[in-house]
Amino acid sequence: MQKIAMLGSGFIGRFYADSLQGYRNKDKIVSIYSRREESAKKFAEDYAVDFWTTDMEVAIARPEVDVVCISLPNHLHEAAVMLCCKHKKAVITTKPLGRNATEAKRMLEAVEQAGIFNGYLEDLVYTPKFIKAHESVKNGALGRILWAKSRETHPGPHSDWFWDIEQAGGGCILDLGCHCVEITRSYIGKDIRPVEVMCWADTQVKPIDAEDHSIGLVKYENGAIGQFEVSWTFRGGLDLRDEVMGTEGTIWTNSFLRTGFEMFTTGKGADYVAEKAESNSGWLFPVGDELNELGYNHMFMDMFNSLEQGKAPKETFYDGYVVNCILDAAYRSAKSKSWEPVQLDIWRGKTGVSKDSHLTAYDKDHYLVKEEVTHYGAKKLILKEKATGKIIERILN
Numbered sequence: 598m599q600k601i602a603m604l605g606s607g608f609i610g611r612f613y614a615d616s617l618q619g620y621r622n623k624d625k626i627v628s629i630y631s632r633r634e635e636s637a638k639k640f641a642e643d644y645a646v647d648f649w650t651t652d653m654e655v656a657i658a659r660p661e662v663d664v665v666c667i668s669l670p671n672h673l674h675e676a677a678v679m680l681c682c683k684h685k686k687a688v689i690t691t692k693p694l695g696r697n698a699t700e701a702k703r704m705l706e707a708v709e710q711a712g713i714f715n716g717y718l719e720d721l722v723y724t725p726k727f728i729k730a731h732e733s734v735k736n737g738a739l740g741r742i743l744w745a746k747s748r749e750t751h752p753g754p755h756s757d758w759f760w761d762i763e764q765a766g767g768g769c770i771l772d773l774g775c776h777c778v779e780i781t782r783s784y785i786g787k788d789i790r791p792v793e794v795m796c797w798a799d800t801q802v803k804p805i806d807a808e809d810h811s812i813g814l815v816k817y818e819n820g821a822i823g824q825f826e827v828s829w830t831f832r833g834g835l836d837l838r839d840e841v842m843g844t845e846g847t848i849w850t851n852s853f854l855r856t857g858f859e860m861f862t863t864g865k866g867a868d869y870v871a872e873k874a875e876s877n878s879g880w881l882f883p884v885g886d887e888l889n890e891l892g893y894n895h896m897f898m899d900m901f902n903s904l905e906q907g908k909a910p911k912e913t914f915y916d917g918y919v920v921n922c923i924l925d926a927a928y929r930s931a932k933s934k935s936w937e938p939v940q941l942d943i944w945r946g947k948t949g950v951s952k953d954s955h956l957t958a959y960d961k962d963h964y965l966v967k968e969e970v971t972h973y974g975a976k977k978l979i980l981k982e983k984a985t986g987k988i989i990e991r992i993l994n
């Protein structure tokens with residue numbers, strides 16, 4: 598059993614609390630910090646939390662607290678992490694880890710120096726669909742992974758601070774791109790070094806200083822490419838879709854909007870549909886079990902099992918740091934309009950990986966381009982002669 602101090606009682610704090618305590622769960626929130634007294638009290642009431650406070654350090658330092666869960670706006674993550682280090686409390690924090698890689702690196706170094714358990718709450722690599730798809734990728738069902746794409750777009754976040762570049766640290770690249778980068782990085786291999794990023798970003802709709810729409814490419818040392826598509830200006834709900842393609846296969850997943858649950862209602866008596874749904878009448882796409890579909894249950898299970906077994910969870914502050922480094926390169930690229938290197942002062946994966954070969958041998962004199970049975974029953978082979986480089990065709994009967 599873990600006793601948790603929750604910092605922040607807003608949107609994600611409540612999603613986390615629903616997941617932590619919503620089922621017949623042994624873990625319990627024992628301390629809640631919120632900026633305003635009325636929100637702290639309300640959260641304490643709703644989740645039967647014995648202690649509430651508007652002083653962050655007090656919430657963390659309580660002797661009964663085993664682990665601190667940071668659900669605060671981005672600009673407060675670092676201060677909260679430093680307090681966890683001071684009081685030697687295990688810490689799990691929501692995404693993004695930092696507003697940039699400099700902050701993330703300071704947090705990573707601080708938790709490691711303090712010797713405390715650290716977990717990065719990247720829920721979207723814990724969704725049931727992702728876990729299953731990732732298993733297939735790891736088992737080789739897709740062959741060599743060439744390209745992984747992740748899209749997260751919605752009509753924009755729900756609180757003022759997200760829209761202020763100073764507090765948030767960026768726009769949709771940081772807010773949503775962090776998910777996409779970790780999803781695609783996981784498919785390609787977290788031990789493969791991301792080398793450079795090309796990114797387009799613009800402020801197309803909202804009256805803000807940050808970007809509200811962006812597309813980026815992340816190149817990895819083995820030649821694989823990750824792609825993210827993010828937007829705070831997409832209309833129609835929350836679009837969460839991933840694709841991964843390898844030499845032997847492809848997986849497409851759709852985690853929201855199209856989950857196989859479609860409903861029509863005139864809107865009479867309608868209520869909550871799903872996160873960021875834009876309407877509650879007409880044809881709707883509810884989500885069966887949002888906490889599970891968004892990965893929260895599997896994520897906390899991994900975090901607390903790992904904490905109890907004294908090992909690192911699947912996602913640590915180190916992963917959060919790598920994600921911030923990639924996103925920093927994306928911001929530089931959006932400005933320079935060219936490929937920008939990913940600056941990773943700390944890298945714990947493989948080094949010197951060479952680009953995978955695209956030359957599949959057919960026999961001692963040829964490479965295989967393609968093999969196909971046509972609609973008229975002929976087996977065709979397209980080959981490349983090793984000696985001359987010439988492309989030839991053979992028809993086998």
Ligand SMILES: NC(=O)c1ccc[n+]([C@@H]2O[C@H](COP(=O)([O-])OP(=O)(O)OC[C@H]3O[C@@H](n4cnc5c(N)ncnc54)[C@H](O)[C@@H]3O)[C@@H](O)[C@H]2O)c1
Pocket residue numbers: 604605606607608609610631632633636668669670671673691692693718719720756757758772
């Ligand atoms: N899927 C996800 O993993 C996911 C989803 C949403 C948000 N988040 C992350 O969670 C964190 C919090 O986001 P949220 O959506 O819960 O925000 P929110 O605005 O709904 O809640 C923020 C909470 O922090 C408290 N707070 C303390 N000091 C504050 C200050 N100076 N300004 C504003 N709030 C202050 C508020 O009282 C509130 O309880 C962010 O880092 C965000 O990126 C993650």
